[in-house]
Each structure stands twice: as C-alpha cells, then as structure tokens.
Amino acid sequence: MSANSNISSHRVVKWFQDYADDIEAVNIHYVLTAGDEPPDWNHARATRYMPLVGRSIRMKELRLPLSISDAEGQPCSHYSLHYYFEVCQGGDRQYSPLYSEEVVTDSGDGLGGGVDHAGDEAERG
Amino acid sequence: MNPGRISWLGGGVDISQRWLAYRGDLEGPDLRLHYGFDGWQEPIQEVRLETVEPGLAVAEIDQLDGHIALDCAVGCGDDWDNNQGFDYRLWIGFDALDSHLHVSGGGAGALGIRSLGMAMASAGIVAGISSWIDNRALDRVDLTAARLFPLVWIRPGDTSISEVKRRLANGAVGLKLHPTVDDYPADDPRLDRYLEVAARLGCPVACHSAPGDADPDHIRRLAERFPETPVILYHTYLGPEEGRLRALEHALEQPNLYLETSWCRWQMVRRLIDGVGVDRIMFGSDASIDGPSHYHRQPPNVEGFETYNDGLLALVRSLDRATARKVMGDNARRLFSLNGNSHG
Numbered sequence: 001m002s003a004n005s006n007i008s009s010h011r012v013v014k015w016f017q018d019y020a021d022d023i024e025a026v027n028i029h030y031v032l033t034a035g036d037e038p039p040d041w042n043h044a045r046a047t048r049y050m051p052l053v054g055r056s057i058r059m060k061e062l063r064l065p066l067s068i069s070d071a072e073g074q075p076c077s078h079y080s081l082h083y084y085f086e087v088c089q090g091g092d093r094q095y096s097p098l099y100s101e102e103v104v105t106d107s108g109d110g111l112g113g114g115v116d117h118a119g120d121e122a123e124r125g
Numbered sequence: 126m127n128p129g130r131i132s133w134l135g136g137g138v139d140i141s142q143r144w145l146a147y148r149g150d151l152e153g154p155d156l157r158l159h160y161g162f163d164g165w166q167e168p169i170q171e172v173r174l175e176t177v178e179p180g181l182a183v184a185e186i187d188q189l190d191g192h193i194a195l196d197c198a199v200g201c202g203d204d205w206d207n208n209q210g211f212d213y214r215l216w217i218g219f220d221a222l223d224s225h226l227h228v229s230g231g232g233a234g235a236l237g238i239r240s241l242g243m244a245m246a247s248a249g250i251v252a253g254i255s256s257w258i259d260n261r262a263l264d265r266v267d268l269t270a271a272r273l274f275p276l277v278w279i280r281p282g283d284t285s286i287s288e289v290k291r292r293l294a295n296g297a298v299g300l301k302l303h304p305t306v307d308d309y310p311a312d313d314p315r316l317d318r319y320l321e322v323a324a325r326l327g328c329p330v331a332c333h334s335a336p337g338d339a340d341p342d343h344i345r346r347l348a349e350r351f352p353e354t355p356v357i358l359y360h361t362y363l364g365p366e367e368g369r370l371r372a373l374e375h376a377l378e379q380p381n382l383y384l385e386t387s388w389c390r391w392q393m394v395r396r397l398i399d400g401v402g403v404d405r406i407m408f409g410s411d412a413s414i415d416g417p418s419h420y421h422r423q424p425p426n427v428e429g430f431e432t433y434n435d436g437l438l439a440l441v442r443s444l445d446r447a448t449a450r451k452v453m454g455d456n457a458r459r460l461f462s463l464n465g466n467s468h469g
Binding site: 022024025027047048049051052060063088089090091092093 | 229230231232233234235236237238239240257258259262280283303305306307308
C-alpha cells in the first residue's frame, strides 16, 4: 500500500492481482473507525470497484477523509481502515479475509508520504 | 435435470383461454401441468400436457379471467420440473420485462446466466435490461438467447468513446452509470461526452441512485444538462424514504427523469406511480444479485418485508391492466426502443 494526503483527502492505494482467468469483477469494501470502535458494515460501508490497470492487476485509489469523528464527536486524524475484497468469479462471489490497518493523516505538511503496512501481501490474492 | 421453459403461445393476451407451451426435458404419456393462480392460491389444478413434438408439449388453460398470474410446475410420473425448486410463473395479460438486471458471465454461480434464467422464469420475466461492471464479461454470454438487452457500463475517464459507440452499434440499448462504486459524483462533467453520444443516438442513461455521489440531487443536475435524454434513477434511491420522495420531487420537476423500482416495496411503487404518472415508472429488480431465488427469497429481500413475487402480485392487482402493462414492461420497451411493445 502507498498513502499520501492532499488538501481535501488522504489517498490510499490498494492493489489486487487476479488469481484466475474467470474473475469477472473485484470490489473493495471498507469502513473507517476511530479508536477501538468495531466497524459498522451495515451503515458505514463504502464499496469501490477495482478496475484492471494491467493484465490481471487491479488498482483503486481510496480517497479517505483527513479526519473522522470519534465517539465523543472529536475529529480524529489517526483512525483504522477495515477492508476486504469481493471477488466475482464464475458467477459466484467470494470474499477475502478482513484486513485492518492504521491510517495517520496529520503529517503537518499535508503530505503523508509513502507508507507500508502489514497485510499488503494477503490482499494480492 | 435442466430447467425447462414455459411460455404462452401466440394469440391475444386478453382472452380467457390460452395455450401454454412447455419446452424441457420431461416427456411421456403422463406429462402434466400442476398449477395455481396468483401465488399458488387454492384450488391447485392439473391439466394434461400434450406432446406436439420432442421437447415441446402444450396445454390449454381456461378460467384465466379474474386472475393476474399463473404459477406452475411440470410433472411426469414421479418426476418433476419445478425450475430447480423455484417454480415457474406466467403473467396473464402482459409479458413482464425487468429493466434492471445483472449477469456477470456464463458461470454457474448466483450472478451467472443460468441463475438469472431460473430467477426470471420463477417471476414470469420474459426479457430484461442487463449490465455488468466490466463490459467485457457480457461479451462471453449469449444475451439474445437469454433475452437480455445490455447497457454499456461507463467509467468516466476510463471507458473510451469508441467503445461506447461500438457497443451501442452492436446491440447495447443504453448507458449505465454507477457513481458509488466507480467513485465520482453523478453530475461529474466528465460524463458529458458520454451523454452527448447517448443524446445523439437517442438512447437512455440508467444511473444507480443512493446516498452520496449517486444522490438524486446530482442525477438531476446531469439530467438538466441533457434534457432530451431519458435518465433513469435505478432503485429510485437505495436508501431511506426521504431520498425516495426527493427523487420523486425531482422527477416531477425534470421531465426526462424516470424512476425504476428495484428494492422498493409495492406500496412505494404505487406512491411513485400516483406521484409522477404511470408513463415514467418502470419495474426493475436488480436480479439476480440474490441468485436464482432472487424474486422470492426467504427471508424476504425487499426491505426485509416482502418478496418481489408477492409484492408484484399486490402491485399488479392494485392497478388497472393498462397501467400494469406499462409499469411491468411496456414503459421500458418504449424508452429503450425494444422492438415496439411486443418484444419478449
């Protein structure tokens, strides 16, 4: 994963490598949480299609907020990104494991720079 | 056993007796149609199916007056063709067309062409408008055999104009926008070049509507820029009722906006019809997102309260026949120019 911030959003890039020829689509589902809150998949989920950017390679740049509100309503620039991949293959839908990682957007200079996080290997399917 | 196909044979649609055709694997002297009206209401009846030629048997059904749908299965001895357990339905008085379908390809899963076919047969859907998030997946499916009319999925900045023109010249009947999963606002100016193609060719644009980037406020602004192009709000807002009613208000004020009814309970569909008029409402279901049982899945999948099959019975029963025909297919046929009103 790589990540950086611009003036209005914090961008996180996710990659997925197709592991079969009959993959018909891949979506990434994600939820953001502050602190130790559990992800609310029913009400806070975002879904984005991951287009092919090369032969069997998919990429999506997630535009995340610079901060989210915590349980007390306070802005929080250090939050968790929970996500999984939905893979449409042969007419069926399959799901990757759930991944979670920390997002920190308060770099002070507006640029978060490249960041590597655990879990990136698994998402490549 | 492969699911068969059940259909009405020729003739007018307003007569009280009609011939029904079964094309399927079952055959033999004991071939019979087991049926009930309007959601398997009693009395359940049986009639002999006469074999006309191998693979085709017919039965004459009478007492259609006063009914709106026939639900059935085919038996022969102890064998049954009940559409893999989902039964068959035929509507009486119209051929239903679903204006919002998805098929991902030829696979055997819930989103594959076989599942969609079973789902459609279980709900009496004879044809439909279909799209998939990757246009190339539909290239591998015999859409004509499945009676599906494809849309071109537009991803602004990614989908080329030449591809759009090529697909529209080769059988696609409109454009599909999904601002939510493709991450752009529905009034994104990058859409204009695609809408210009649609306007030039006179084809509609179907747009997912939901909270956020696909909000009806955005979609209205897009429709305002292309007032001659029909813009269909798929789902009429996939969210709380407030958004549905806001979509209705936009439709009342913007005459090229049309409302599609997937995931709306039947009373809401009635409200939309009463609000904006019958000519701008079209039935859709999002099948077969929930697989072959999409139209009558348990627990109910339409807002957790009703199945499509039950809701459609209530809706059609509440409408006069001309209105039902429009909502259940003819409006979409007109809008997408599908071979007049008789296609399917």
